Amino acid sequence: MDIPLLILSLCNPEYDIRPLLVIYLTISSYKKPPDVVIHRALLSVLTIISPVEYIHKTLLLEWSTLFGVLYMKGYPIKYLFLITWIGLRLIYAPYLCYSFISDNYIRNDLSIMVHSLHFHWTCKIHNHLIHTHKGFSSMFLMIIPLHILSYKVSFYTFMIIYVQSQISFYYRVFRTKFLHSLDTSMIMYISLYYLNIPPFLSIFYFIYRQIHPSIFHQYIVFIAVSKLCYHNPSILSFIIPAFFSIKYDNQFNQYIWHICSGVIFGYCLNVNHSVYNFSSNIIPFVSTSFSAIVSNLFIM
Numbered sequence: 114m115d116i117p118l119l120i121l122s123l124c125n126p127e128y129d130i131r132p133l134l135v136i137y138l139t140i141s142s143y144k145k146p147p148d149v150v151i152h153r154a155l156l157s158v159l160t161i162i163s164p165v166e167y168i169h170k171t172l173l174l175e176w177s178t179l180f181g182v183l184y185m186k187g188y189p190i191k192y193l194f195l196i197t198w199i200g201l202r203l204i205y206a207p208y209l210c211y212s213f214i215s216d217n218y219i220r221n222d223l224s225i226m227v228h229s230l231h232f233h234w235t236c237k238i239h240n241h242l243i244h245t246h247k248g249f250s251s252m253f254l255m256i257i258p259l260h261i262l263s264y265k266v267s268f269y270t271f272m273i274i275y276v277q278s279q280i281s282f283y284y285r286v287f288r289t290k291f292l293h294s295l296d297t298s299m300i301m302y303i304s305l306y307y308l309n310i311p312p313f314l315s316i317f318y319f320i321y322r323q324i325h326p327s328i329f330h331q332y333i334v335f336i337a338v339s340k341l342c343y344h345n346p347s348i349l350s351f352i353i354p355a356f357f358s359i360k361y362d363n364q365f366n367q368y369i370w371h372i373c374s375g376v377i378f379g380y381c382l383n384v385n386h387s388v389y390n391f392s393s394n395i396i397p398f399v400s401t402s403f404s405a406i407v408s409n410l411f412i413m
């Protein structure tokens with residue numbers, strides 16, 4: 114990110130920096146890798162349709178990028194870079210995203226997609242040669258539940274969705290035992306939440322899985338899904354494709370799995386068990402889904 118723009122934003126938070134930022138993002142995208150171009154294109158659109166205050170607060174995230182670039186060039190600021198990256202990208206970003214949720218679904222979805230790309234960049238920092246395309250379907254675990262809940266969620270519910278999506282992204286990319294345990298424990302957390310059982314019990318399950326393999330979470334999920342089907346029989350149209358998608362580990366079935374899982378999570382987190390209003394939500398959902406798939410294809 115351009116240093117003068119960051120300084121201007123920091124020193125004058127009331128200045129309408131959006132035109133300058135869009136120009137900078139457009140020009141600086143020339144001859145950049147596809148993931149950079151996509152990220153800056155999404156950020157440009159978000160900049161145009163968002164309040165000035167939101168853009169200034171979003172630019173705070175770019176200080177971690179600046180410190181990262183300086184660290185890569187040999188400056189001794191490793192810990193400053195790590196602290197700002199973790200603090201801004203992984204802690205501040207979800208709070209920022211939640212605090213600016215509005216009735217504009219397109220803006221909400223763009224904000225989520227832009228901030229979800231932090232997962233991609235975090236993986237690249239760990240290993241700049243790693244391929245992250247297998248993680249992008251995890252975005253649906255955030256976008257779909259929020260649509261089902263009409264974006265009217267508490268910060269606690271938002272963080273459940275955000276953390277689940279983030280862990281799923283990292284697991285799909287790195288495929289480690291630790292991340293797999295986190296992923297299954299979060300699925301168990303949501304299932305316990307729906308069953309009105311203290312969800313923090315999944316923490317003990319996570320610890321146990323570090324010592325001994327277990328599929329106990331599958332029984333909890335089965336009970337939760339059975340209850341869900343009892344209250345909403347139409348949910349079977351998503352459960353059946355999800356069941357068959359896990360039989361084959363390929364990119365297409367990962368998208369099917371995460372789309373169906375996103376719907377199931379959305380219903381589980383909807384304490385009122387209200388019927389999803391497809392007519393008022395399908396247009397922004399389809400447009401966002403298409404954008405996410407296209408983005409993934411370009412990054413592959």
